[in-house]
Amino acid sequence: MNTFFIYALTGGLLSSLGLLGFILHRHLLRRLMAFNLMGSGCFLILTGLSQSHQGVDAVPQALVLTGIVVAVSATALALVLIRRWYHLTGQTSLPEDVQSLEKTSSKEAQG
Amino acid sequence: MLDWYFWLPLLVLSTSLVASGFIFWINENRSQLRSGINLTAAVLKIALVVIILLGVMGGEVYETRFALLADIDFVLRADALGVMFAGLSSVLWLFTTIYAIGYLEGTPNRRRFFGFFGLCVASTLGIAFAGNLFTFLIFYELLTLSTYPLVVHRGTAKALRAGKIYLIYTLGGGLVLLMGVLWLYGLAGDLSFYGRNHLDALAVTQPAALKWIFFLLIAGLSVKAAMVPFHGWLPQAMVAPAPVSALLHAVAVVKAGAFGIVRVVYDVYGITLTWELGLLLPLGIAAAVTIIYGSIRALMQEDIKKRLAFSTISQVSYIALGISLFGPAGTIGGLVHLLHQGLMKVTLFFCAGNYAETLGVHKIKDLDGAGRRMPGTSLAFTIGALGMIGVPPVAGFISKWYLGIGAVAASNYWVLGVLVASSLLNAAYFLPVLYRIWFRPQEQPWPHERVLGRWDTSLWLLVPALVTAALSLLAGVFAASGFSPLTWVELITSREYLP
Amino acid sequence: MSSLLQELPQLLPWLVILPLFWALFSLALGVLYRHWIAGVFIFLLLATNLILIGQWLLLGDLYYSLGDWDVPLGIQLRLDGVALAMVTVTSLVTAACSLHASTYLDDYPRAQQYFWPLLAFTWASLNVIWLSADLFNLYVGLELLGLSAVGLVALTGQTEALGAALRYLYAALLGSLAYLLGVALIYSGYGQLDLPALSGLLESDASTRLALALMTLGLLLKTAIFPLHIWLPPAHGKALPPVSALLSALVVKASFYILVRLWLEAGLQVVVPSAAQFMGALGAGAVFWGGWMAWRQTELKMLVAYSTVAQLGYLMLIFPLMVGVSPTAAQLAWEGGWLQLIAHALAKAAMFLAAGNLVLAMRRPDIIGLHGVGRFLPFSLLGFGLAGVSIMGLPPSGGFMAKWLLLQSALASGQWWWLLVLAGGSALSAVYIFKVYQQCYIEDTEVDNFRHPSLLLDLSSITLALLALSLGIFSAWPQALLATALSGGGV
Structure with missing residues (x-):
């Protein structure tokens, strides 16, 4: 048990929390935040776990840096989409299933 | 480099393929151009088939071959048997095209019709020339695909229903055939039709598997050959326009199935092996059941085309019956019937179409006195019907004669019984029709009469019927001459099947 | 000719760099010259592709290390037979989709601005995935691909598309994280x-198995394999x-590709038959x-979409x-699986393009609107009809050949249930x-x-459909490509 391993454990905890949030919440923003939490957890695991085995290592840090960039852009895209979705439908969550999505859209088309 | 021996089989196929490409391309309204392309291609195809025929007679080998997969070749090869089927299809394609031009004049969607018609003939030729089971399978499925649009051509609810039934049967049959081919391929590798006895070793080690495969192959093929119990699609498909029924359901599709059975028995398994495995008798019984059942059902039909359809079901199984008689005479009888039945049945369908188009007559009971109104058509119909019954000198007699000899030679006397019974049944369902046509006076006006020209009907419709009727008469009268179907079949039998 | 091919510089990175440049250019210039730019870059990419085929045939598998940094620190691109295919x-x-879009988007002026950069970006990320042999590169490629694909779905900005895009985005993000x-x-x-x-390294311990399971789960979600297909x-x-x-x-094939690389290239010693059966x-x-769902759809494009769900299932049989x-x-399954992927790619693209043309022509999305199409719009129908032959797996089409190989493989390994x-x-x-x-x-x-669609629209779908069909006649060529990859792989 070293510091790195504690990082990894924390990462695991955060990921699980994030996953739980992702499953339980329907609000799009909450889900997005849950996803970000999961992402951060993953990054902690990636750096922590490997360095706890092999000591300080530049590769996982480089990887995580890339990962963070990707996660930020994904978050940005999601925010844009959520905002537009809210403007169009006034809703903060997606319909429960695909069929009801079709129904809402057909109602809109009629109205 | 232009190598005739390589390209010729492919060229025969491409004549109708290219023609149908053009037909799909040109505008719906340009019917004259379309007819021109159609007829040119049909004549060209006959010419090419004749070239091949002469070459094959002289012992030449024409083969198109290239690799489809690492260990599977696409092979088109003209052998005597293939040329026979190709000759039948290409000759009848010409007459059916002429007929169809007249029949469909002024109706919509002719571009689609003739386009798929050409594709369908190309597939039939592919079946005829296929050099291994895999290539055969490709064209067999292609035939299903290209005939579906023809069956549903009219777009009515009835036609769509018939199309659905047709697809369920043929695609299902295709799947069963695929399984058989797959299994056989897994056991024996790429199966050319031209090897000899390549399954004999397997017959010692895995006879049970071979029997099952045979069952799968024949079951898959007998769907198109409309053998009982896989015949249900054929009467339904009679909703298609008359030329489609004529060419496809009397010649191309059902014969593709029968031809496939011939290939499997003679060229994949070998007749001797099939006999040794004890597979000929079940095949013969299935054929006999179909013959009798089809005839009885035909007797019960009131619609002309439906009666002809059940007659087809019955007659096509003569081919399988001939094969199942282990001996040269039976083979000759079965194979020659493939040609003769094609000529006679196409005639009958042309005539049925003429009655429907000119007089609006679809039911047998409305035919009273049709002979006086349409003597040419009725004459052709009579020749075809007499041939079906087996009255000499029409071609059908020759088939039945050889089948009978074959039955006696193989000491299968029950087959004789089947032949006699079915001939009687044929007579029972054809003679009343002939009686009505010629000897009953017309009692009520024709349901929907149209005057098409100064003859019976339009010459486009009349001439093909008369010509095919004449051909079936000539094939019988000159059976012993050098150019008859019989001579060619004897050549096949002597060259390919007798050791 | 052959010496020329040998002396050419390494073109591998250009498969990624070119579309990235394209994306930048079209983003900077907006809708200006968009067709010219697209034309030039597509031409360059096709030419690069062609030269690479020649080089591969001549030299075998190609490798390129970015900035001359070698593995494990640097990023290496690899072009083997499968990647080339x-x-x-x-x-x-x-290219065909671009041709289609160049006309189709005339009705969607607002979508024009972002379509081309996103398309180029998608192309770049796809090539990154095909060429990567490194789990993290693959992750980056997967994320980039997911983001650009979501952007493409959301392009029209209408409610339906937006909802679908969000659903897709969340599925993609979740999948990426699991991976x-x-x-x-x-x-x-x-x-x-x-x-x-x-x-050579992987051992069958708990953490490796957990890792493989997580990656597999993520990739299955991204590939939309039943029952994780809801978003597709x-x-x-x-x-x-x-x-x-x-x-x-x-x-969707990109994540499947990674799955195959993971299971059958890296993990073949670790994965157990029961997992494969699952x-x-x-x-x-x-x-x-x-x-079943495809059959129940009333909208043409939804039917085609569910057909994708079904067809992806065949791939899993590998x-x-x-x-x-x-x-x-194994050899038969390997070739058959990839051939199925290629055949489906061509046929399904053709089918979607044709379905789009038909919907455009009918002015309504449902199948009933097709009445009379055969008579008045034969060319729009042709693409759909030909593509359907390959999707059904009837000869002569790539789909048939692929299924033949898979069937053969099932028979050879005695797993008759996959035959069914x-x-x-x-x-x-x-x-x-x-x-x-x-x-x-x-x-x-x-x-x-x-409404009669422009000939270009029909042409792009017919071309793809003809390619899918001719794949059945010329399948010996891709087969040769795929066969070498297996011997080079680790099976």
């Missing part, structure tokens, strides 16, 4: 992310036709559920047919495809009320 299919499909978690576990266990290197039909069905085509043909079972579920079987059976899946799936696909065909023969009216 994927790159080529990507070029063909994307990344697996990558983290692998790296901590082996200090390696290079696939060929890992293939709306995303593919509601997007613009060229986008749907691109998504169904290529984008993957096959998921595939079977996809084939039947997707086919796992049970390759794990724990004889080399002959393949046969039943084909029958089911015939049912829903002919459901569409059948409508085209019905004619309610003598009057042509259709």
